Amino acid sequence: MAAQENGRDGIVDLRSDTVTLPTAAMLERMQRAPLGDDGREGDPTVRALEERGAALIGKEAALFVPSGTMGNLLAMLAHAERGADVFADRGAHLLNSELGSVVTIAGLAPRPMPGRRGAMDEAALADAIRASSRPGLIAMETTHNGAGGTVLPLPHMMRIHALGQSNGIPVHLDGARLFNASVALGVPAARIAEHADSVMVCLSKGLSAPVGSLLCGSAAFVARARALRKLVGGTMRQSGVVAAAGLVALETMIERLAEDHAAARRLAAALSWLDPALADRDQVQTNILRVDVSASGREAAAWAEGVKRHGILVQASGPLQLRLVTHRHIDEAAVDRTIAAFAALGR
Structure with a gap:
């Protein structure tokens, strides 16, 4: 449902909350x-x-x-x-x-x-x-x-x-x-x-x-x-x-922002479980997650391109950092797909 609402069937777009469409x-x-x-x-x-x-x-x-x-x-x-x-x-x-x-x-x-x-x-x-x-x-x-x-x-x-x-x-x-x-x-x-x-x-x-x-x-x-x-x-x-x-x-739409914050924390928790160097759940306060890939040996652009092949769009923010932003189109299934894409790329 989230992907269809976003107008990009099969795509999980975490580049920004500016991609949200009107209700x-x-x-x-x-x-x-x-x-x-x-x-x-x-x-x-x-x-x-x-x-x-x-x-x-x-x-x-x-x-x-x-x-x-x-x-x-x-x-x-x-x-x-x-x-x-x-x-x-x-x-x-x-x-x-x-x-x-x-x-x-x-x-x-x-x-x-x-x-x-x-x-x-x-x-x-x-x-x-x-x-x-x-x-x-x-x-x-x-x-x-x-x-x-x-x-x-x-x-x-x-x-x-x-x-x-x-x-x-x-x-x-x-x-x-x-x-x-x-x-x-x-x-x-x-x-x-x-x-x-x-x-x-x-x-x-x-x-x-x-x-x-x-x-x-x-x-x-x-x-x-x-x-x-x-x-x-x-x-x-x-x-x-x-x-x-x-x-x-x-x-x-104000109160539901808490759902986006929870999704970002869930993403951070899963990524830190995959590799503690990637993210820290305790640092996530709202809907933006910064992922540090400096210890991976690959630049952020390579990570962004890699997860894109799994249908996940993220933003390379500098050479060694990714930015993931949750929003109302990112449901539990979208979070699961994102976690799976990072896990596959990290092998």
């Missing part, structure tokens, strides 16, 4: 969504999604954007002036996959910070802020993609936010998988988001909406971001068609 309920809501011109008088379904998202995140307002990358870009443009420094963990998605937006479009200077499992070293960050001639923005990420889906501890986030406030520096949260963090911690998303001035959250990953993210913050911040969205070509028209799926995602 039947989403497709039905999309067909009957009230529509309007979001660039003019407004789209009623988009407005409903923005209101629902802001309430869940605990912010005054929200803005619907086509992608998480655009949401992070708008946050940078709205918070900081060109030439200012942006501080983030050195493994952050913002400073790696989105570096072009940081430097070329926002015009900010990246300041990578040392850290552990996605959490910036607080003393190093304080020193960097003191040494900066133009501190502009602090960015956190939870869950942290590069650190294997780890969740930032709330006391750490609170201290980072306080450091920003004491220095007059806004704090932005890249919360692409914020609801995964919420489920893992057992707290409402708003409890996490209160430690940032703005938050971006994706609807198109584990929540399974086909497209879109929300950028949340104060009413004034969102008003600035809305104007900037037009500047970068992000204003959509009858975007309630896709916003309707986002509403269903927020209404029905």
Whole structure:
């Protein structure tokens, strides 16, 4: 059933939770969504999604954007002036996959910070802020993609936010998988988001909406971001068609993320049984599993190609590491097939 839902019969796709397809309920809501011109008088379904998202995140307002990358870009443009420094963990998605937006479009200077499992070293960050001639923005990420889906501890986030406030520096949260963090911690998303001035959250990953993210913050911040969205070509028209799926995602898909976390832990446990060097179940907090193949004598690309011959798609993340991401299309049978493929390749 999982493979058929994924539209790739016989394939187990663990490359990302972005491969999820909309649910039947989403497709039905999309067909009957009230529509309007979001660039003019407004789209009623988009407005409903923005209101629902802001309430869940605990912010005054929200803005619907086509992608998480655009949401992070708008946050940078709205918070900081060109030439200012942006501080983030050195493994952050913002400073790696989105570096072009940081430097070329926002015009900010990246300041990578040392850290552990996605959490910036607080003393190093304080020193960097003191040494900066133009501190502009602090960015956190939870869950942290590069650190294997780890969740930032709330006391750490609170201290980072306080450091920003004491220095007059806004704090932005890249919360692409914020609801995964919420489920893992057992707290409402708003409890996490209160430690940032703005938050971006994706609807198109584990929540399974086909497209879109929300950028949340104060009413004034969102008003600035809305104007900037037009500047970068992000204003959509009858975007309630896709916003309707986002509403269903927020209404029905959050709690089930725990199933994805359990699947990732099961995968990690089995891989560590095959070879303890491959994975550590205790390090898996959400739906991302990093597999270390450095002791195998083969590069990650060779492993990815090998399991692909068994119908398993994984992502080589660097020369010696694989990334596996569970989602709603990965059921128990898909996990079993993945374990069998790794076992066959490891012989």
